[in-house]
Amino acid sequence: MSTSPLTQEVIGQHNEYVMQNYTRKDVVIVKGRGSWVWDANKKMYLDFFPGWAVSGIGHCHPRVVKAISEQAKKILHVPNNYYNELQGQLAMKISLNSFGGRVFFCNSGAEANEGAIKLVRAFGNPDRNEIITMEGSFHGRTLACTAATGQQKYQKGFEPLPPGFTHVPFNDKEALKQAVSDRTVAVMLELIQGEGGVRIATPEYVRYVRELCYERNMLMIVDEVQTGMGRTGKYFAYQNYGIEPDVMTLAKSLGGGVPIGALVMQNKVSGILGPGMHASTFGGNPLACAAGLAVFEAIERERLLANVETMGAYLMERLQDLKKEFPVIREVRGRGLMFGLDLITNAPKAYEFCLSNGLLINCTQGNVLRIMPALNVAKQEINQALPVLREALARC
Numbered sequence: 001m002s003t004s005p006l007t008q009e010v011i012g013q014h015n016e017y018v019m020q021n022y023t024r025k026d027v028v029i030v031k032g033r034g035s036w037v038w039d040a041n042k043k044m045y046l047d048f049f050p051g052w053a054v055s056g057i058g059h060c061h062p063r064v065v066k067a068i069s070e071q072a073k074k075i076l077h078v079p080n081n082y083y084n085e086l087q088g089q090l091a092m093k094i095s096l097n098s099f100g101g102r103v104f105f106c107n108s109g110a111e112a113n114e115g116a117i118k119l120v121r122a123f124g125n126p127d128r129n130e131i132i133t134m135e136g137s138f139h140g141r142t143l144a145c146t147a148a149t150g151q152q153k154y155q156k157g158f159e160p161l162p163p164g165f166t167h168v169p170f171n172d173k174e175a176l177k178q179a180v181s182d183r184t185v186a187v188m189l190e191l192i193q194g195e196g197g198v199r200i201a202t203p204e205y206v207r208y209v210r211e212l213c214y215e216r217n218m219l220m221i222v223d224e225v226q227t228g229m230g231r232t233g234k235y236f237a238y239q240n241y242g243i244e245p246d247v248m249t250l251a252k253s254l255g256g257g258v259p260i261g262a263l264v265m266q267n268k269v270s271g272i273l274g275p276g277m278h279a280s281t282f283g284g285n286p287l288a289c290a291a292g293l294a295v296f297e298a299i300e301r302e303r304l305l306a307n308v309e310t311m312g313a314y315l316m317e318r319l320q321d322l323k324k325e326f327p328v329i330r331e332v333r334g335r336g337l338m339f340g341l342d343l344i345t346n347a348p349k350a351y352e353f354c355l356s357n358g359l360l361i362n363c364t365q366g367n368v369l370r371i372m373p374a375l376n377v378a379k380q381e382i383n384q385a386l387p388v389l390r391e392a393l394a395r396c
C-alpha cells in the first residue's frame with residue numbers, strides 16, 4: 001500500500017509520542033460524512049462500525065455539526081455550580097424517552113458505570129454492597145469497571161481490583177439465583193453483550209433478573225452504553241423486553257461523536273447521591289448537551305428508529321443468506337442494526353480483507369465479526385458492503 005507523507009508523519013508522531021496501548025492499523029482517517037470516511041491517501045471506506053458505535057447517526061451529522069458550531073459561539077463550558085440552558089433539556093429528552101427518571105451527566109461509558117456502581121453501593125451500604133455482573137460482559141476500563149467486567153483478560157495485572165463483584169454465566173437463571181446473597185445489592189448487565197461477541201439476553205432471563213431484583217430489593221442496572229440511542233430499533237434495548245431497569249447507563253452515540261455519558265435512574269433512587277457525593281467537572285457541559293439534543297432531533301425528525309427496523313431486517317436476511325452459502329459462519333446474531341457473525345475460523349483474516357477493500361467492521365472475541373452500521377444507513381450502502389463481506393468470507 002503506498003502511503004502519503006501525511007500518513008507517514010502521523011504514524012511517526014504516534015510511534016514516538018503517544019502511549020502505545022492501542023493496536024492500530026496504518027490508516028489515518030481525516031474526514032467522515034454519514035457512513036463514509038476518507039484516509040490521508042484519499043481512499044474511501046464504507047464505515048459499518050462507525051466510531052465503535054460513537055458515530056451512531058453517521059459521521060459529522062449536519063444537525064450535530066450545526067448545533068455544536070452554534071453553541072461554540074455562545075459558551076463552551078459552564079461549571080455545575082451554575083445552570084446551563086441545555087443540560088435540563090437533554091435530561092428531559094432522555095427521561096421522556098425512557099422511564100421518566102433523572103439523569104446525571106459525565107463523559108464516557110466507564111464514568112457512567114462508575115456512577116451506577118456508586119449509586120447502588122450508597123443505596124445498599126453498610127449491609128449490602130455486592131454487585132453481580134455477567135461473564136463475557138464489558139463495562140469499561142476504570143478500576144471498578146474492570147472489576148465489574150466479566151473477562152479476566154482485562155483484569156490481569158491490575159490487581160488488587162476493587163472487591164464486591166461476582167460474575168455469573170450470562171443467560172443462566174439458576175446460576176444467578178445461587179449467586180445472590182444477603183450482601184447483594186444489584187445485578188448489572190448488557191442486554192446485548194457487544195464486546196462479548198454480540199450475545200443477546202433472552203427475554204425469559206431479563207424478566208427473571210427484573211423479578212428477582214424486585215423480590216430481593218436489589219437494583220437492576222442495564223449498561224446501554226453500546227445498545228442505547230436507537231441501535232436495536234428502540235431508543236433503549238430494555239424497551240424490547242417489556243421491563244424497566246432501575247438504573248441505565250449511556251455514552252457512545254449519545255453525543256453523535258462528542259464525548260458524553262449519562263447515568264439515568266428511576267425517581268425512587270434519584271435522591272441517593274446527594275450534594276457532594278458525586279460530580280463531574282465536564283459533565284453536562286453545553287457543548288456536549290447541544291450535540292446530544294441534535295442526536296435526539298435527528299432520530300425523531302429523520303425517523304431513524306424505523307430505518308433501523310427496515311435496514312436491520314434487510315441486512316439480517318442478507319447475512320442469513322451468507323450463512324447458507326458459507327459454512328464458516330457458525331451463527332448470525334443480531335437485533336436492529338447490531339450484528340455478530342460468529343465464524344468457525346479466520347475472522348481476523350476476513351476483517352483484514354474488508355479493511356483493504358474499503359469496508360470497516362470489527363472483529364471481537366477471536367472469531368466474531370461485529371457489524372453496526374449507522375442508524376441512517378441506506379440500502380444502497382448495505383448493497384455496496386455485502387459483496388466485500390462475501391468475498392472476505394469466501395477467503396476464510
Ligand SMILES: Cc1ncc(COP(=O)(O)O)c(C=O)c1O
Pocket residue numbers: 107108109110111113138139140141190194195223224225226251252
Ligand atoms: C457496554 C459498554 N459499557 C461500557 C463501555 C465503556 O465505555 P467508554 O469507553 O466510553 O468508557 C463500553 C465501551 O466499549 C461498552 O461497550
